[in-house]
Amino acid sequence: MVIAIDGPAGAGKGTIAKMVAERLNLVYIDTGAMYRCIALEALREDIVNDKDKIIEMSKKINIKLSEDGKTFLNGEDVSEEIRSKEVTSVVSPISSIVPVREELVSIQRSIAEGKNVIMEGRDITTVVFPNADYKFYLDASVEERTRRRVEQNKEKGIFSSYEDIKQSIIDRDYNDMHKEVGALKRTNEQIYINSTNMGKEEVVNFILEKIGEVK
Numbered sequence: 001m002v003i004a005i006d007g008p009a010g011a012g013k014g015t016i017a018k019m020v021a022e023r024l025n026l027v028y029i030d031t032g033a034m035y036r037c038i039a040l041e042a043l044r045e046d047i048v049n050d051k052d053k054i055i056e057m058s059k060k061i062n063i064k065l066s067e068d069g070k071t072f073l074n075g076e077d078v079s080e081e082i083r084s085k086e087v088t089s090v091v092s093p094i095s096s097i098v099p100v101r102e103e104l105v106s107i108q109r110s111i112a113e114g115k116n117v118i119m120e121g122r123d124i125t126t127v128v129f130p131n132a133d134y135k136f137y138l139d140a141s142v143e144e145r146t147r148r149r150v151e152q153n154k155e156k157g158i159f160s161s162y163e164d165i166k167q168s169i170i171d172r173d174y175n176d177m178h179k180e181v182g183a184l185k186r187t188n189e190q191i192y193i194n195s196t197n198m199g200k201e202e203v204v205n206f207i208l209e210k211i212g213e214v215k
């Protein structure tokens with residue numbers, strides 16, 4: 001079984017997908033973490049503006065997502081580092097490079113092979129698994145997504161300005177929705193969830209109901 005979830009930055013896809021994975025015993029796959037690994041490595045190698053070098057690097061690096069939700073880049077645990085402000089600010093343009101997407105999409109399909117998975121990102125319902133058993137688009141207002149991100153940061157002890165975060169979300173969404181390949185899109189086949197006024201449990205239960213796990 002494949003459950004695919006797409007949606008804009010900060011909509012809670014990761015949190016919700018992890019909770020559904022736990023309830024249904026599915027493997028959770030965070031595809032954004034994979035694009036973030038490419039961005040982190042590009043920063044480390046100082047090649048952020050060199051498309052050809054990024055493409056070459058994306059073919060060589062080893063990305064592993066562990067069952068307990070950690071992300072490994074060439075064997076190193078980078079779960080925290082890929083969430084940094086620096087990575088967040090360069091990841092969207094890097095994820096627009098078509099050969100990088102081709103590389104990662106092929107890895108994403110192979111990780112899911114023979115497993116029951118819940119995969120989240122921007123192009124899962126449209127490109128990676130257009131024939132997924134269940135397709136969702138998880139949304140929330142930009143103000144609510146900003147508020148949640150500021151709260152998350154606060155919990156981690158990071159101070160961030162509401163306006164900065166809001167602008168960064170708006171910019172990333174614009175770029176993610178206007179990519180040549182793998183753009184974030186709403187389609188008639190997705191089940192649309194606007195979680196602006198919904199709690200986490202409520203969203204999880206809505207998904208479980210839609211897939212027939214809760215009557």
Ligand code: DC
Pocket residue numbers: 009010031032033035036091092095096120121122123124172176182
């Ligand atoms: O979900 P996230 O915010 O961690 O994703 C980071 C970036 O990666 C996001 O700005 C767009 C890109 N991305 C993508 O292009 N395709 C995906 N399937 C997942 C993420």
